[in-house]
Amino acid sequence: MQKGLDETYLVNEVLSGSREAFVKLIKQYEGLVLHIVTPLIGVNEDREDICQDIFMKVYERLNTFQFRSKLGTWIGHIAYNTSINFLQKKRNILLSSIESPENETSFLEMSNVEFNNPEQIIIREEDINQLNSAIDKLTEFQKTVLLLFYRDEMSIDEINQITGLPVNTVKSHLFRARNSLKQLLNQKKTL
Amino acid sequence: MKKKQQYELGEAIKNFYETKPLQSDLAKSVANKVFGRRKEAAPVFDRWLYAFAAILFAAGMIYCFSIVRQFSLSLISLVLIPAACYIGLSVKEHWLISKKLLSFQ
Numbered sequence: 001m002q003k004g005l006d007e008t009y010l011v012n013e014v015l016s017g018s019r020e021a022f023v024k025l026i027k028q029y030e031g032l033v034l035h036i037v038t039p040l041i042g043v044n045e046d047r048e049d050i051c052q053d054i055f056m057k058v059y060e061r062l063n064t065f066q067f068r069s070k071l072g073t074w075i076g077h078i079a080y081n082t083s084i085n086f087l088q089k090k091r092n093i094l095l096s097s098i099e100s101p102e103n104e105t106s107f108l109e110m111s112n113v114e115f116n117n118p119e120q121i122i123i124r125e126e127d128i129n130q131l132n133s134a135i136d137k138l139t140e141f142q143k144t145v146l147l148l149f150y151r152d153e154m155s156i157d158e159i160n161q162i163t164g165l166p167v168n169t170v171k172s173h174l175f176r177a178r179n180s181l182k183q184l185l186n187q188k189k190t191l
Numbered sequence: 192m193k194k195k196q197q198y199e200l201g202e203a204i205k206n207f208y209e210t211k212p213l214q215s216d217l218a219k220s221v222a223n224k225v226f227g228r229r230k231e232a233a234p235v236f237d238r239w240l241y242a243f244a245a246i247l248f249a250a251g252m253i254y255c256f257s258i259v260r261q262f263s264l265s266l267i268s269l270v271l272i273p274a275a276c277y278i279g280l281s282v283k284e285h286w287l288i289s290k291k292l293l294s295f296q
Contacts, residue, residue, distance in 0.1 A: 019222050019225075019226045021238065022218075022221075022222055022225065022226070023218045023219070023222050024217040026217055026221055026222070027218050030213075030217055031210075031219070034210045034212070034213070035210055038210050038211070043211045046215075047213070048213055048215055051213060051217055052217065052220060052221050052224070055217070055221040056221060056224065056225070057227050059221075085266070092206060106206070120199055120200075121200040122197050122198070122199060122200075123197060123198050123199075123200060123203045124196065124197045125196055125197060128198070128203060128207050129203070131203055131207055131208060132207075132208060132209065135208060137203070146204070147204070147208070147210075148207075149201075150201040150204040151203075151204055151205055151208060163212065178200065189198065
């Protein structure tokens with residue numbers, strides 16, 4: 001999770017109208033927002049507009065933030081919802097059809113033990129360059145969950161709060177992402 | 192220091208995965224939208240240039256007055272009135288052009 005200025009101080013400063021505090025807040029959480037928006041939207045012009053839109057919403061709604069969760073989780077939730085709304089409008093599809101991995105029930109029955117004791121995936125230094133392209137091949141939700149979990153060091157519960165996906169669905173995405181990555185990295189080794 | 196040979200997945204993602212950054216300065220553009228554009232401070236070089244021009248102008252004026260005092264009032268008016276008209280019209284034109292340019296932005 002990002003560490004920076006004290007959340008309460010930062011929020012109060014922004015609410016009192018400090019431009020500098022708002023700039024600091026954006027800089028502090030820009031990375032997190034990018035890790036949510038980029039896997040879902042992709043690297044294009046829309047991404048720039050959506051990121052701006054997210055922080056405009058953060059500013060407008062900041063007076064409703066009650067410190068019940070971390071500020072990052074709250075901002076992440078706004079980022080996720082804004083991206084999903086954009087995707088739904090653009091692709092004209094229902095959220096449920098893109099968020100649920102197949103055979104989730106069977107995954108829960110078979111893989112819970114495996115999820116809690118995951119097999120270590122070791123990446124050799126010479127394969128590091130292939131990591132980015134392997135991650136880019138994952139599905140949008142797998143990528144988002146994977147980055148939040150590993151890059152932003154968020155817990156499953158925090159990812160659940162951000163995405164609104166059930167805890168087991170989050171675990172399922174993460175489990176499948178790890179497996180796909182392992183396969184993709186192994187494939188490249190054998191080629 | 193000896194380089195590490197292999198990394199655990201989480202460690203590798205944390206240290207090596209990079210999300211492509213945005214092209215624009217997000218913080219600045221959002222802050223501008225929320226708080227409005229802030230007039231940028233003039234660069235240090237410009238400030239010195241303005242100060243030097245002001246001193247030069249003041250010295251020129253003093254020198255001009257010392258010369259003008261030698262001539263009659265009618266001759267001074269003959270030069271000063273057209274000069275004042277010319278400067279006044281130039282300033283007005285400059286003001287109108289800058290106003291038009293601002294409305295295009």
